[in-house]
Amino acid sequence: MNYKKLNGDEKILLSHGGGGRETAALIKDILFAEFYGPDSNIIDYDNGQNQIKLLEDAAILDSPKKIAFTTDSFTVSPIFFKGGDIGKLSVAGTVNDLSVMGAKPLFLSLGLIIEEGFLMEDLKKIINSVVQEAKKSGVKIVTGDTKVVPVGKADGIFINTSGIGEVLYENISVYNITDGDVIIVSGDVGDHGSAVMSQRDGIDMDVAIESDCASLWDMIELVLKQGCRVSAIRDATRGGLAAVLNEWASAAGINIHIEENEIPIKDSVKGFCEFLGFEPYQLACEGRVIFAVKSGYENRVIEILRSHPSGKNAKVIGIAGDKNRSDGRFKGKVILRGIYGVDRLLDYPSGELLPRIC
């Protein structure tokens, strides 16, 4: 059994998840070949600082004093989208979850649930994306699992990644947000959601929008290591900017005021959303973070973010708990000042995003 050279039409079979020869061949020729090179020694591989025994049941790792630990599962349709694929997403997502807690991403696990009949070639592409994305932040994939389920029991491929990071910057928490904190977004919002939705069955629109999917540890660390007083950081994923801001407002128990004019957003994303009746602030991002920073630090943070390619469109978009604009009707809400100066609520997204016709 040898999958080193693929014809392009080989498919994943149930037996690839059976734990026997087929499983071993799949892991060696597709997974390890991408991770460690085509002729990696399956028995023992020197992974630099950590000895990874490739066929052991668990990875034995040196652990830093204080770690952050997180997990996330990834399912996306389509699996390959403009600007990325599920492999890139599954690494960047977990890397970012660690990063926003001030933790340097160190180790990831990679769990694959693959539908019988999935193209081996596509799996190889996905694993290649995993490897490439992991390199960007220096995170190591140290353990994994592969299961195959019968046709119809999964949507192509599902990936779970768990991540361990070393906490280098402590005390970054939504509960630190207080009146006067300045809200910053690191770049254009809604790109990932628009890119993915536009390629979905039933919408299929040709829009020139690429997913913003990216690992952001190096950008976030730039801000943190300069000593800027950051209350909280959050990556805007599902639910977009609106979900993050609402979670913050309700956790901190204060209103967050946002200036619609200041939110960076591409005209193509605005147009796409308007056409289908979506709120762009509720669409997913996969490479944007929101910062709440103490007043006075905002210019420095913007300057640092803009020095990084992922943060070149960073903007100050609002303020937490502006006393001059307090509105007795609301507490713990996000209030958006529209482009003509009228305030309105920016609510949590709810329900499945469904395009409208009328």
Added chain:
Amino acid sequence: MSIYSSFKQKNDIERLVFLINSEAKETINIMEICGGHTHSIMKYGLNALIKDKINFLHGPGCPVCVMPIKRIDAAICIAGLPDVILVAYGDIMRVPGTNSSLIKERAKGKDIRMIYSPLDIIKIVGDKSNKNKKIVFFAIGFETTTPMTAALLEEVIIKKIENVFFYINHVLVPPPINAILDSNDSLIDGFICPGHVSVITGSGIYSDIVQKYKKSAVISGFEPYDILSGTLLIVRQINDNNPSVEIAYKRAVKEEGNKKAQDLVNKYFRVRDEFEWRGFGNIAKSGLRLRDEFKYFDAEYVFADELKALELNEDFKENTGCKCGEILRGKLKPVDCPLFGKVCIPENPVGACMVSSEGACSAYYKYRNF
């Protein structure tokens, strides 16, 4: 300047707001018929900018909102028949029927698919695994979407496809407007009429509003600029005591409309004697159905026996506290309803105006800038 931003420019909006506020002599009641207009007004806060002079009332122009519950039940019933694929627009998926919704039925394993364009159904037909399936299109919408349904039927006939059926729920804009104006207690001075409807029908469909009821009817697009310039035209018509049909959306609407689309609709559709509107009851000549010669494509004919069982069910009773009937007639606003925002919220909609994201209550709840 992109097409996206050119009809939203702040200085244009400020100029229109100034003109409306200075020219209107007293408060004018304007009903925007379409849910799309309601949403634009609320989203951009246009109502707040001209609140001293213009009182916007929100009309019945959301086809999902006004769909009676028993027609949702019928769609759910059809979706449950053997070998049926029910195809629907996204808007209708969440709307609750008596016991369930299409989205819940899909979760239970029914084959219910969402499309954006009816012609996507040809792709579903093309999938060989669907050869023995009955593909039923839950067609809804005003004059805007009817030509797309007609175009699909034409394609189905040309391609000799035998397994596509149509559950027709297309409705017309003018009949409910006339019904509102027929009640003597209407406050409305003029109407902002939906631009996309007139792209198809032209401007003539509103002649009754002007001639019979002596009210203004201005056809407008959905951008802030379009809505406010339409509003200004109504203000000026009232000042001149000259109610008429005007087009404030000339970049898209021609007086005669789209003749080709009209012909296509007339070829396949006839007007029903009456159609039930949620929140209104029956309105004469307000809905469409396939012409008799196309009855073999008509789900109401093909599945008549299965649907008959539903008709025996007792009619759904609306919550008596719900004010949607009055809201759709422009007599009340969403905030006047005792259920609004309390028991009636988008996740648990009680009445017509909350069930669809395009409904007036849904817009008020979402933006809450009142």
